[in-house]
Amino acid sequence: xxxxxxxxxxxxxxxxxxxxxxxxxxxxxxxxxxxxxxxxxxxxxxxxxxxxxxxxxxxxxxxxxxxxxxxxxxxxxxxxxxxxxxxxxxxxxxxxxxxxxxxxxxxxxxxxxxxxxxxxxxxxxxxxxxxxxxxxxxxxxxxxxxxxxxxxxxxxxxxxxxxxxxxxxxxxxxxxxxxxxxxxxxxxxxxxxxxxxxxxxxxxxxxxxxxxxxxxxxxxxxxxxxxxxxxxxxxxxxxxxxxxxxxxxxxxxxxxxxxxxxxxxxxxxxxxxxxxxxxxxxxxxxxxxxxxxxxxxxxxxxxxxxxxxxxxxxxxxxxxxxx
Numbered sequence: 001x002x003x004x005x006x007x008x009x010x011x012x013x014x015x016x017x018x019x020x021x022x023x024x025x026x027x028x029x030x031x032x033x034x035x036x037x038x039x040x041x042x043x044x045x046x047x048x049x050x051x052x053x054x055x056x057x058x059x060x061x062x063x064x065x066x067x068x069x070x071x072x073x074x075x076x077x078x079x080x081x082x083x084x085x086x087x088x089x090x091x092x093x094x095x096x097x098x099x100x101x102x103x104x105x106x107x108x109x110x111x112x113x114x115x116x117x118x119x120x121x122x123x124x125x126x127x128x129x130x131x132x133x134x135x136x137x138x139x140x141x142x143x144x145x146x147x148x149x150x151x152x153x154x155x156x157x158x159x160x161x162x163x164x165x166x167x168x169x170x171x172x173x174x175x176x177x178x179x180x181x182x183x184x185x186x187x188x189x190x191x192x193x194x195x196x197x198x199x200x201x202x203x204x205x206x207x208x209x210x211x212x213x214x215x216x217x218x219x220x221x222x223x224x225x226x227x228x229x230x231x232x233x234x235x236x237x238x239x240x241x242x243x244x245x246x247x248x249x250x251x252x253x254x255x256x257x258x259x260x261x262x263x264x265x266x267x268x269x270x271x272x273x274x275x276x277x278x279x280x281x282x283x284x285x286x287x288x289x290x291x292x293x294x295x296x297x298x299x300x301x302x303x304x305x306x307x308x309x310x311x312x313x314x315x316x317x318x319x320x321x322x323x
Contacts, residue, residue, distance in 0.1 A: 011054030011119050013061065017043035019127040020139035020155055021067045021076065022190055027051045028062030028084050028110050034096040035062065037084050037110075042068075043125070044186045045140025046133045055118045062110035065125050070193035072147055072242045078125055080111025131157050137182060138163075144189035145170070149196050202241035202250065202303075205311045206232035210256050212312050216240045217251040217272040217284070217297050224284045226272040226297075228253065232312070244306035251297035252310050256317050266318040268296035 017023050026039030029052055041051050043065075052061070064086070065078035085100040086092065086108045100107045115121045131139060135157030142163055145151040151166035171180055174188065206212045215228025230238040251270055256263040273279075273287035274295045281287075287294040300310050 010050055011056075012050050012121075013052040013054075013056060013115065014048050014120070014122045015041060015043060015051045015063075016048040016122060016124040016133065017045055018124045018131050018133060018136045020045050020129070020131070020136060020143045020157070021071055021127070022140070022144075022186070023065045023067060023078070023125050025051065025063065025065045025125070026086050026108070026110075027064075028082075028096075030057055030059045030061065031095070035084060036096060037062075037086060037092070037094045039064075039086055039092055040090075044137075044183060045143075046131075046135075046137025047183075048122075048133070054120065056115050056121060058116050058118060059114075060112045061115050063113050063123060064108050064110045068190060068194075070144065070147060070190045070197065072197065077108075078111070079109040082110045082112060083107040084110050129157070140186060141167070141182070141189070144186060144193055147196070148189050148192040150189075150192070197239075197242055200242070200244040200306050201239055201308075202245060203237055203239050203309045204230055204232060204252065205237040205309060206234060207311050208256065208314045208317075209234045210258055212257070213255045214238070214240075214312070215253040215272075215274055215279075215295075215297075217253070217270075218247055219249060220282070222282050224272070225280065225282050226251075226253075226274060226284065227280045228274055229278060245303040245308060246306070248302045250300045250303070250308060252300050253295050253297045254312050254317070256312075258317075263317040263319070264296070265298045265316055267316070268298040270297045270299060271295070272297050 015025055022045065023043045024040040025043060026037060028035045028037045041049055043049055062082055062084060067076045085094055085097050085105040088106050097103050113123055138159050139155050139157040142155045145166050150170050153162050171178060202216065204214045212232040214230045214232055215226060217226040230240060232238055251272065253274065254265050271294050272284045273281045273292040275281065275292050281292060300308060
């Protein structure tokens with residue numbers, strides 16, 4: 001497999017992806033007394049890209065990364081504790097607004113990167129497996145082949161007969177030339193993986209004109225479990241489970257922000273535990289004893305073809321003051 005094209009050794013801040021995931025990155029740069037934020041920079045596995053042209057200011061810059069929606073298992077993040085605004089839906093360039101929500105943006109935790117050279121600086125995204133750029137590229141192709149339901153095998157960064165055969169079959173099936181570049185192959189696989197992911201899993205959608213905080217519950221391998229929170233803006237959706245559903249029993253919880261009041265689902269009757277912040281809780285008894293709280297969930301319809309979409313409507317929520 002020929003090497004992916006790398007960012008040229010130009011002056012500036014270069015980002016490199018030494019993981020098996022496609023990463024979408026955003027950077028914060030100091031401008032006067034504030035921080036400007038730019039995104040998204042798409043980094044294929046094993047590739048590098050210039051995120052900020054030189055000359056650089058020898059100051060703290062900031063970096064955030066998230067995985068492409070093609071990848072299963074939920075969004076993975078490379079983050080820190082400095083909250084800056086981003087537009088989660090598309091490319092953006094922001095002059096550090098003081099209030100993310102008021103501008104339709106969302107806060108994300110960036111990590112500081114101390115740049116000490118005015119000419120060139122490089123920062124790498126890494127994962128537990130200590131890949132170099134070449135192995136990251138191969139592992140990325142292997143991961144995407146699996147997520148596109150083309151091939152299931154080891155994700156280890158080592159190209160072998162099965163991986164080569166799977167690539168050849170994929171190219172032939174999609175009428176792509178045998179000499180398709182790695183970069184184009186990854187782009188094609190990413191799109192196929194996204195399309196495959198839309199046909200399975202558990203999706204929550206907000207069909208109201210208000211913000212909803214949502215959670216789900218189900219019977220897992222260790223018993224009953226509940227997970228949250230997914231913030232759903234008006235008209236927005238979120239995928240709570242991005243693999244084919246195996247069980248038939250799922251529950252949902254929703255809190256609608258209605259002015260100074262919070263409204264919950266009117267037909268909810270099944271008790272599960274929820275946390276104050278993002279949570280994944282095993283068990284549904286004695287919630288308060290474990291510093292959680294008990295909330296009433298509503299049973300969702302059974303999945304069809306391993307897929308379920310639950311839509312929150314205004315009529316589903318109890319009127320303010322009646323709960």
